[in-house]
Amino acid sequence: xxxxxxxxxxxxxxxxxxxxxxxxxxPTAPARTVAIDTLGTLxxxxxxxxxxxxxxxxxxxxxxxxxxxxxxGSIALAKFLEGKGFDE
Amino acid sequence: xxxxxxxxxxxxxxxxxxxYPWSEAGGWDWQSIIVGLGAAALVAxxxxxxxxxxxxxxxxxxxxxxxxxxxxxxxYYCIVANLHVMYLVLHPDLPIKPGVVKVKTRLVSNAARTxxxxxxxxxxxxxxxxxxxxxxxxxxxxxxxxxxxxxxxxKIVERFEGWLERIIE
Amino acid sequence: MNEVIGFIIIxxxxxxxxxxxxxxxxxxxxxxxxxxxxxxxxxxTCSILFGVLCITGFGPTGVKALVCLVFVAITSPxxxxxxxxxxxxxxIHVHKDAVTDKYAEEIDDPSVVSSGSNDQEEGETL
Numbered sequence: 001x002x003x004x005x006x007x008x009x010x011x012x013x014x015x016x017x018x019x020x021x022x023x024x025x026x027p028t029a030p031a032r033t034v035a036i037d038t039l040g041t042l043x044x045x046x047x048x049x050x051x052x053x054x055x056x057x058x059x060x061x062x063x064x065x066x067x068x069x070x071x072x073g074s075i076a077l078a079k080f081l082e083g084k085g086f087d088e
Numbered sequence: 089x090x091x092x093x094x095x096x097x098x099x100x101x102x103x104x105x106x107x108y109p110w111s112e113a114g115g116w117d118w119q120s121i122i123v124g125l126g127a128a129a130l131v132a133x134x135x136x137x138x139x140x141x142x143x144x145x146x147x148x149x150x151x152x153x154x155x156x157x158x159x160x161x162x163x164y165y166c167i168v169a170n171l172h173v174m175y176l177v178l179h180p181d182l183p184i185k186p187g188v189v190k191v192k193t194r195l196v197s198n199a200a201r202t203x204x205x206x207x208x209x210x211x212x213x214x215x216x217x218x219x220x221x222x223x224x225x226x227x228x229x230x231x232x233x234x235x236x237x238x239x240x241x242x243k244i245v246e247r248f249e250g251w252l253e254r255i256i257e
Numbered sequence: 258m259n260e261v262i263g264f265i266i267i268x269x270x271x272x273x274x275x276x277x278x279x280x281x282x283x284x285x286x287x288x289x290x291x292x293x294x295x296x297x298x299x300x301x302t303c304s305i306l307f308g309v310l311c312i313t314g315f316g317p318t319g320v321k322a323l324v325c326l327v328f329v330a331i332t333s334p335x336x337x338x339x340x341x342x343x344x345x346x347x348x349i350h351v352h353k354d355a356v357t358d359k360y361a362e363e364i365d366d367p368s369v370v371s372s373g374s375n376d377q378e379e380g381e382t383l
Contacts, residue, residue, distance in 0.1 A: 001264075004268075011274065016278075018278035030340065030344030034281070034340060038277070041299060042274060044302050045302040048322060052312065060321035064106070067328045071333075078339035078340045081346065082343045170296055173280055187358060209334035217288075218345075232357065235359075
């Protein structure tokens with residue numbers, strides 16, 4: 001079981017590195033925004049795997065808060081791309 | 089008033105799920121229950137306009153039955169969408185033919201349109217870009233099969249419309 | 258037994274996550290990337306959370322994983338279509354050989370579309 005969890009960490013880290021590649025290379029601001037949004041959702045999965053390894057529910061609280069915060073961040077970035085103020 | 093009560097009950101249920109388990113060593117965990125009641129009341133007072141407009145819909149068991157039937161259908165379409173994207177990504181030539189098409193929906197309420205847009209986003213090859221007030225959706229299609237509005241509506245919208253009409257409308 | 262089923266579901270989710278991120282790197286422009294990334298990463302993360310629920314059962318961890326699954330399943334497509342709308346308003350063209358772009362024809366200010374930056378990397382097949 002421990003080995004499988006470590007394999008999961010490896011695959012998730014690889015995915016996160018691909019996202020970071022797109023954030024670094026992405027030619028325009030929307031391309032970077034897409035990668036940031038994807039990275040936020042990936043980290044929720046990462047938190048879930050850490051919770052499984054620790055056998056405690058603490059990291060799932062982190063995952064829930066992270067899911068909501070990354071959603072709000074993505075919406076704010078999208079509004080910024082649209083060229084509107086944040087209060088509309 | 090019904091809207092406030094509905095919001096209160098919904099937020100208290102979410103709180104209870106977050107604060108699970110509710111009892112320690114035989115007794116109820118009164119601390120978290122009281123804080124949860126306070127927080128749910130605060131949400132109900134401040135945000136009752138933003139959430140469900142007609143909470144009585146949630147009490148209808150027929151809607152829950154159709155939602156339970158719709159869930160496996162939706163998961164099936166999700167998995168098909170993922171296999172489709174995996175095929176496109178692994179294909180050396182990237183056989184994509186993207187475009188934005190316009191489709192029409194007959195759903196009226198905001199909640200039903202949101203559910204339709206989210207369903208379209210998670211299913212094969214389509215992504216909702218915008219929804220207008222008079223019932224048109226602009227959908228980005230990864231492999232466009234027909235640019236005409238009627239044919240596109242048949243292919244994209246109609247596989248969900250009937251279900252969502254029974255569940256949320 | 259539940260543990261075996263849970264790990265199988267987690268493995269499927271990991272494969273979907275990985276292919277979503279490969280799609281994020283390989284696809285040619287913003288909208289196609291958004292499609293690949295959103296679909297695959299959402300279902301992948303939901304599968305991981307569901308696998309955690311299968312392994313731990315309905316304890317504190319499992320119930321929180323279920324709540325988190327519902328949050329991710331609702332918020333991720335919504336954020337995706339906010340970003341799609343934002344980048345269309347930003348002025349990204351759909352594709353260099355797009356079949357049709359009804360949105361640009363009917364909604365956008367034509368000057369924005371014609372003067373907007375093009376996100377096309379010519380011949381990119383990474």
